[in-house]
Amino acid sequence: MATVNENYLKLQAGYLFPEIGRRRRQFQAGNPDAKVISLGIGDVTQPLAPAVIEAMHKAVDEMAQKETFHGYDDGGVGYEFLRRAIKENDYSARGVDIETDEIFVSDGAKTDIANMQEIFGLDNIVAVTDPVYPVYVDTNVMAGRTGPSAGTGTYEKIIYMPCTAENNFVPGPPAQRADLIYLCFPNNPTGAVVTAGELKKWVDYAKKHKAVIFFDAAYEAYISQADIPHSIYEIEGAKDVAVEFRSFSKTAGFTGVRCAFAVVPKQLKAYTKNRKPVELNPLWRRRHCTNFNGVSYISQRGAEAVYSTEGKRQIRRTIDFYMNNAKLIRETLSTFGYTVYGGVNAPYIWLKTPDGIDSWEFFDLLLTKAHVVGTPGAGFGPAGEGYFRLTAFGGTDDVKEALQRIKAVS
């Protein structure tokens, strides 16, 4: 008799974005003439950079000729040309020494973050921020590292670290033991960033407790302030304790192209139950190459073009476009009397709901009165209650229109 992985049965049924979609469709069905504007889901809207388009056309042409055809990539870890461009531009240029065989190219940061936990034991204690990107938690539930649902959108055995206005949405290390720590900066959903000094405390904690940090830097391209670290490896000693995740999705609009990478330093180790150190780079290589056959050659050539002089200039223009939206949302909502966070180093604006109403109630208010869709903070965890996320990925006219409508109902 084939049995199921019963950990899946612990998962809470109502996932955030399907519930948002359901409410939106229900409203639209009853109000077919309403023009609903979405500042909800974090998907990009602007076209790819011309340098990327050109590189992908060239790659498609190569696939049409026997002499230049490409089959499986170099062992599934990404072509050397792309890993070298990543090393030089994302790391060497910031004074960080990462080797090409510490870089694993993949189809998405979500894939990497979801799968990385597999090379770790089931006895590790997981720590996440609250609010949190749900994938960090759900994949640990599915693997069996948690207890049952605690009834409040949380699970037993996971350490939740509240991110609040009081701690500037950046928690410090917990008092208790944590073995696998998920950090995301610039943060989705709060838009908060971490300073080098704050991140150093995490690296020190991990060193002291032999913990491993999963550092999700998918939004690093949106950092506008100087002195904010773009990589955890800018912190001394981080290569001993951290895996880093990056993506071309938000950096270069690759949500439909699929290319990302993870960095697993060769000096990074975890332990057997008998405290024998084990290098994680070869363990992840085994996982990656056994379960995966590499990223599309065409996508990899597109990603390489992101690092060309033209490519860099072009993607910067698109990021500036989104960040102008962010500024507009942030500043306009402030003038309406809203308390607003984020939007300076991230494409997310995190606002306090007015008059202390709960975040789903505010969602329904904006949907039904202003015909604007956002994301209720409670969907990201209990500490997100009373907050609301807006994204800067819309068109500027839509953003302006949405803001006027929000004003009218405020």
Place this chain on the structure above:
Amino acid sequence: MATVNENYLKLQAGYLFPEIGRRRRQFQAGNPDAKVISLGIGDVTQPLAPAVIEAMHKAVDEMAQKETFHGYDDGGVGYEFLRRAIKENDYSARGVDIETDEIFVSDGAKTDIANMQEIFGLDNIVAVTDPVYPVYVDTNVMAGRTGPSAGTGTYEKIIYMPCTAENNFVPGPPAQRADLIYLCFPNNPTGAVVTAGELKKWVDYAKKHKAVIFFDAAYEAYISQADIPHSIYEIEGAKDVAVEFRSFSKTAGFTGVRCAFAVVPKQLKAYTKNRKPVELNPLWRRRHCTNFNGVSYISQRGAEAVYSTEGKRQIRRTIDFYMNNAKLIRETLSTFGYTVYGGVNAPYIWLKTPDGIDSWEFFDLLLTKAHVVGTPGAGFGPAGEGYFRLTAFGGTDDVKEALQRIKAVS
């Protein structure tokens, strides 16, 4: 203290293809003038079909305009346009009724087969053929469904079902209990196919024992004989017991483009320990959408073009090209006195090593004397000892040259 998944430490160090690469490089270093011909690794060499190239150029152009730009796909399960083409061409056309929401588009059949086991409990007994595609076994070792290595390239707790000349390389169901059964037809590495009657026995066994069959049909496009099933769902009742894996990699040369799909029928169930049935389609949907963000839009449009009238004609021409190589290898080696299997419904030729020498010894003989690389059967499992795999994916001139050289050393 972060601990590792100690199941990884059970994995045997020497993986087949790296070892082949090592021996080849060593020989080439000592014999720089030798022109080595590879009939070893199963990667395609012919360019993509013009219809696919045209569709991908068009898709790249769409990504360059705001109005036609595509971000995340429909929930990560593949665009409706592709799932509909799969349903109609791969299933309806063969009289099989599969719905589009039973089809999950992915980046590779290896990815799907490697990950599918995650939705099952760790107490399931796994059965594989011997010889076997190593991914089936390794992913179950990593998950913890096996004991330690049994020292002969096998692992404790796995049921190995020998494929031999006596059973025509198609084993029947085992006498003992098996819960998760991996079958691959047309088979890699033996090139064997299964008749409807033989497959029916497996479906009946799975029904009787409430087992689940993982049916890997990555090579179905190479079937040339009538009456050989292309899909397990051609067998009555199979939708109650089987998941099917398909890929565009070998069908249409997509090894560097990345697109595949898995079929999880809605009526397929496994059980809790308390024998409560659980539908697997929503469980896999949860796994797929939590850990994965969909396939490149460009690759999906390329895959759609495989089903166009022109696309079908063009990919058929390439498959015929490979299968002519297969015929040439099979028939020529027979005239040299070799005992040869496969190569009729699969791009793999499985030959008995001459004079009973072992398969790594034959590998070294061909490499050093004929400068031809193949794959030793023992690398696929103990029952592969005394056999050798050649692939039909080379150029015809190389195949002819390799055959003449093999003749000279035979």
